[in-house]
Amino acid sequence: MSPERATIAVRCQGLVKRYADVTAVDGLDLEVRRGECFGLLGPNGAGKTTTIEILEGLTEPDAGEVEILGTSWARDGNALRERLGISLQETQLTEKLTVGETVRLFRSFYREGRDPDTVLSQLALDEKRDSRVGKLSGGQKQRLAVACALVGDPEVLFLDEPTTGLDPQSRLQLWQIVMGFRAHGGTVLLTTHYMDEAERLCDRVAIIDHGKVIALGTPPELISSLHAANVIEFASEPEIAEPVLRALPGVAEPHRRGPNWSLPVGSLAETVPVLLDKIESSGAKLVNLSTHRATLEDLFVALTGRALRED
Amino acid sequence: MSRRYSPLLEMTSVRIKEFLREPEAVFWVFAFPLLLAAALGFAFRAKGPDQIPVGVVAVSAADSAAERTVASLARDPGLLVRRYPPVDGREALRTGKISLLIEPGPPAVFHFDETRPDSRIARLEADDALQRAAGRKDLLEVRSEKVTEKGSRYIDFLIPGLLGMNLMGTGIWSLAFSVTTARSRRILKRLVATPMRRGEYLLAQILGRLVFLLPEIVVLVGIGWLLFGVAVRGSILLLVATCLLGAMSFCGLGLLIASRVKTVEGASGIANLVLMPMWILSGVFFSSERFPDAVQPLIKALPLTALNQALRGIMTEGRGLTGIAPQLAILIAWGLVSFGVALKIFRWR
Numbered sequence: 001m002s003p004e005r006a007t008i009a010v011r012c013q014g015l016v017k018r019y020a021d022v023t024a025v026d027g028l029d030l031e032v033r034r035g036e037c038f039g040l041l042g043p044n045g046a047g048k049t050t051t052i053e054i055l056e057g058l059t060e061p062d063a064g065e066v067e068i069l070g071t072s073w074a075r076d077g078n079a080l081r082e083r084l085g086i087s088l089q090e091t092q093l094t095e096k097l098t099v100g101e102t103v104r105l106f107r108s109f110y111r112e113g114r115d116p117d118t119v120l121s122q123l124a125l126d127e128k129r130d131s132r133v134g135k136l137s138g139g140q141k142q143r144l145a146v147a148c149a150l151v152g153d154p155e156v157l158f159l160d161e162p163t164t165g166l167d168p169q170s171r172l173q174l175w176q177i178v179m180g181f182r183a184h185g186g187t188v189l190l191t192t193h194y195m196d197e198a199e200r201l202c203d204r205v206a207i208i209d210h211g212k213v214i215a216l217g218t219p220p221e222l223i224s225s226l227h228a229a230n231v232i233e234f235a236s237e238p239e240i241a242e243p244v245l246r247a248l249p250g251v252a253e254p255h256r257r258g259p260n261w262s263l264p265v266g267s268l269a270e271t272v273p274v275l276l277d278k279i280e281s282s283g284a285k286l287v288n289l290s291t292h293r294a295t296l297e298d299l300f301v302a303l304t305g306r307a308l309r310e311d
Numbered sequence: 312m313s314r315r316y317s318p319l320l321e322m323t324s325v326r327i328k329e330f331l332r333e334p335e336a337v338f339w340v341f342a343f344p345l346l347l348a349a350a351l352g353f354a355f356r357a358k359g360p361d362q363i364p365v366g367v368v369a370v371s372a373a374d375s376a377a378e379r380t381v382a383s384l385a386r387d388p389g390l391l392v393r394r395y396p397p398v399d400g401r402e403a404l405r406t407g408k409i410s411l412l413i414e415p416g417p418p419a420v421f422h423f424d425e426t427r428p429d430s431r432i433a434r435l436e437a438d439d440a441l442q443r444a445a446g447r448k449d450l451l452e453v454r455s456e457k458v459t460e461k462g463s464r465y466i467d468f469l470i471p472g473l474l475g476m477n478l479m480g481t482g483i484w485s486l487a488f489s490v491t492t493a494r495s496r497r498i499l500k501r502l503v504a505t506p507m508r509r510g511e512y513l514l515a516q517i518l519g520r521l522v523f524l525l526p527e528i529v530v531l532v533g534i535g536w537l538l539f540g541v542a543v544r545g546s547i548l549l550l551v552a553t554c555l556l557g558a559m560s561f562c563g564l565g566l567l568i569a570s571r572v573k574t575v576e577g578a579s580g581i582a583n584l585v586l587m588p589m590w591i592l593s594g595v596f597f598s599s600e601r602f603p604d605a606v607q608p609l610i611k612a613l614p615l616t617a618l619n620q621a622l623r624g625i626m627t628e629g630r631g632l633t634g635i636a637p638q639l640a641i642l643i644a645w646g647l648v649s650f651g652v653a654l655k656i657f658r659w660r
Binding site for chain 2: 104
């Protein structure tokens with residue numbers, strides 16, 4: 001094994017998965033390094049879940065190669081399962097069982113693993129040990145799902161939309177668990193359609209759309225690739241025509257966002273005064289104006305022309 | 312490092328806990344067959360030979376011919392005699408309240424429906440009673456010797472049938488339900504993402520069901536024995552072994568039903584489709600011999616028919632292993648085929 005290979009936890013190449021009416025994954029390449037937290041970011045239906053389930057060995061790809069921890073599912077499937085921790089999207093664990101029974105059941109599947117009670121207290125579930133799974137809140141259920149993934153003491157953790165539908169406090173709790181796992185040398189591959197999650201949690205992010213990687217890098221790299229670190233959003237009465245906006249200094253690619261125009265710009269100081277002048281000189285009235293630092297969301301819009309959360 | 316856990320043990324104990332925490336399931340497995348046995352047992356309990364109701368037409372309250380006839384008939388303990396005005400008597404006969412209507416005459420007239428066996432018996436008994444009262448003498452001396460054979464009562468027939476029905480229901484439902492629920496909630500998919508051995512999972516489902524086998528047998532056979540004196544004439548060990556084989560065979564069918572369906576509703580539909588015909592055809596509540604000869608080979612090949620025949624063979628006839636070998640062979644065949652096919656087509660996600 002070459003040293004470069006030893007540093008790769010998950011690699012796939014030319015991944016393709018077709019269903020009857022749709023190509024879910026369309027020639028996808030990825031490389032997740034050991035010890036990093038890697039995010040697959042994309043809207044619903046982009047192929048994130050299909051991709052992660054192929055990598056987890058749960059779905060057979062139509063084409064392409066998958067290499068996990070230097071081996072493959074075909075060669076070493078059973079041994080691989082011992083080394084991975086998985087949390088699926090929308091798994092409902094058995095409601096009649098208690099939290100403690102559920103984690104112990106999952107522990108029993110692994111030859112080596114962690115003490116169930118230790119994992120539960122680490123995930124702040126020790127008080128819920130004897131509660132039925134059916135009685136847990138959404139955040140507690142999601143933490144239990146992660147507990148079941150961690151109890152086998154995995155090297156790689158796969159999380160499919162771990163915080164979808166959770167309240168802000170539960171999300172934060174889950175992020176801390178993921179960060180803790182990574183801080184101890186674990187590798188994480190997660191999917192999300194939350195920008196802030198990818199920016200806060202991930203060392204590197206692959207943006208996926210229509211089953212392909214359309215951008216890849218660290219969150220700051222990706223945002224700076226926009227050549228527009230800031231975004232102006234405004235609305236006026238009457239509207240300013242698009243060619244006029246395009247002609248403004250420092251504006252990359254104006255686009256509509258609801259009733260507003262959204263202008264990615266290099267420098268606010270350069271563009272804002274000119275914009276205000278244009279509005280005034282054309283006799284229009286400014287309805288609102290706001291600015292923010294560019295996010296992955298802006299990048300996604302710039303790349304695809306669509307908002308990420310369009311469900 | 313933490314202590315070693317046995318997956319088979321954990322999965323089986325989880326399955327048992329799931330069952331015990333489902334009060335409805337516990338009711339259907341244990342309470343329902345008991346209630347059924349008790350209700351049917353009391354409804355059909357032996358109360359000595361039935362009296363056949365017959366009516367006598369009385370024109371008025373002081374109809375002396377009617378009174379003489381009633382008195383003659385009352386000497387026959389097998390007849391229950393009632394008086395009716397003429398119109399009401401016809402009505403009672405037509406609606407089945409009485410089996411025979413007698414006009415005192417002379418000549419005495421018997422009204423009855425020839426297709427009703429009870430009516431034909433009533434006519435013979437009434438005729439005999441009236442002729443004797445009129446002074447007829449028997450030409451041939453006969454003596455009746457009454458036998459009450461244990462094992463020939465309805466409850467003796469019923470208890471093994473209920474046991475068989477219960478083994479079928481529990482086996483099919485517990486497997487079909489637990490596996491389909493796990494699949495529809497994506498628990499199966501989550502489980503196969505771990506190093507869990509798939510064979511062990513299925514084995515745990517079966518073991519989790521078999522744990523309740525012995526209590527089931529004890530409860531049903533015990534109640535039959537305590538309340539109704541239903542004895543097991545053959546070997547208890549053979550009875551338990553037959554129950555085990557039957558239960559396994561129905562576990563196989565349950566697994567087959569659950570092998571591909573994605574929803575619990577779908578599994579229930581198929582399970583009912585499998586269960587319903589056997590409840591009717593396989594001799595739970597009445598003998599399957601009542602169905603036409605042409606379909607008998609088909610009925611005999613059904614697993615519940617085979618199980619019920621084997622159980623009755625052991626319990627009421629005291630048969631040994633060789634006496635029920637054909638039925639056991641049918642059960643084994645069903646078990647092997649359904650397990651084999653189920654494992655081949657099983658869908659894990």
